[in-house]
Amino acid sequence: MFSKILIANRGEIAVRIIRACKEMGISSVAVFSEADSDSLHVSLADESICIGPAQAKDSYLNMSAILSAAVVTGAQAIHPGYGLLSENADFASLCEKCGIAFIGPSAELIRKMGDKDAARKTMRAAGVPVVPGCDLLEDPALIQQEADKIGYPLLVKARAGGGGRGIRTVNSAKELKNAFAAASTEAKSAFGDGAVYMEKYLFPVKHIEMQILCDNYGNVVCLGERECSVQRKRQKLLEESPSPAVSAETRRKMMEAAVKAAQAVHYANAGTIEFLMDKTGNFYFMEMNTRLQVEHPVTEMVTGIDLVKWQIRIAAGVPLSYKQEDIKIEGTAIECRINAENPRDGFRPSCGTISFLHIPGGPWVRFDTALYQDYTVPPFYDSMIGKLIVHAKTREEAIRKMQAALCELVIEGVEHNAEQQMDILSDSEFIAGDYYTDLIEKRG
Structure with a gap:
């Protein structure tokens, strides 16, 4: 069992994980931004380290700062909580390279299941029922053709990310082009990946x-x-x-x-x-x-x-x-x-x-x-x-x-x-x- 865990998160989930560590006899390390110096998770943890300015990109998403904090404090594992770096395959991979356990699935699994198009294909092959639709659309010329096969209304969905971003509802053929572009642009901005696919819009569900x-x-x-x-x-x-x-x-x-x-x-x-x-x-x-x-x-x-x-x-x-x-x-x-x-x-x-x-x-x-x-x-x-x-x-x-x-x-x-x-x-x-x-x- 680990003797020390770093919690790469903030707020209620960081508090939740710290409490679990205490009950298991495991020492905890909190990381915090400059804006969170007075946060509860900082006070409850056995150790705490500031990892950057207020903005999440400079602190809670700063992989090198978090890993450095883990190395300096001697943490054997990192719990990512939810959100932030919890489904970041690159972060999970870096933990492995640093000899630190990532409390979650492997980087390979995160990457595979984070690609929603690949996940659909995997589940379909395993016999798990999947929403009718098409695979990743790499040829723009096929968009209309695939949409006609699926039927309206349908959803244009980003293969990356989550939280409802990179998704557009399309009720008719005349909406398809703009919805496709909007979903792709939003996904590219939010997740760095503009690839999208389409599936039947099931309603009500x-x-x-x-x-x-x-x-x-x-x-x-x-x-x-x-x-x-x-x-x-x-x-x-x-x-x-x-x-x-x-x-x-x-x-x-x-x-x-x-x-x-x-x-x-x-x-x-x-x-x-x-x-x-x-x-x-x-x-x-x-x-x-x-x-x-x-x-x-x-x-x-x-x-x-x-x-x-x-x-x-x-x-x-x-x-x-x-x-x-x-x-x-x-x-x-x-x-x-x-x-x-x-x-x-x-x-x-x-x-x-x-x-x-x-x-x-x-x-x-x-x-x-x-x-x-x-x-x-x-x-x-x-x-x-x-x-x-x-x-x-x-x-x-x-x-x-x-x-x-x-x-x-x-x-x-x-x-x-x-x-x-x-x-x-x-x-x-x-x-x-x-x-x-x-x-x-x-x-x-």
């Missing part, structure tokens, strides 16, 4: 993802699904597990497909297989996330399995201690992302000093955050400032528990979206479990 854990000895377990259909501009707002719309039979098939997908690429560590599911229960592979997900706590709540600790164990060569039949999913868990933004003002980001903070409590209520009283939320990073998670025996009770927790949550000094989350929880379609990825859009 649910966004369902399966959590997997795989060790280095070929053992694979699936920890059930997370319902991630509450989204704004393809960014998740609320997640729950299990999905109220997935039947026992569909769950079995989807879990089998997720395990098959992992085995097809000889995956190791924690990962997520994302599917789209239509109203009839048909599901299709969308992509594979080769990292810890923001919404991992809902899986932890319903399974009792600490995903971060198992990421560390697997990276250290420890085999999984349980088999698929040992996995029990109990009750319902819901997570609400708390973002520093104003939903009533076009979701304008908010920053400032926390003048008052009250965190809700009670049985099975969890708030993952890096906030504390008098902390100043900087303007340089993602707007998510916390994740409120609850667990109950039934979905109805979980909804009430979350509503109570949101009512109790007080964050003064910045604007945030807790009231919007209350609106979602009170929505008739959400309560019925009959909601799709257009829920927020329909409600305006």
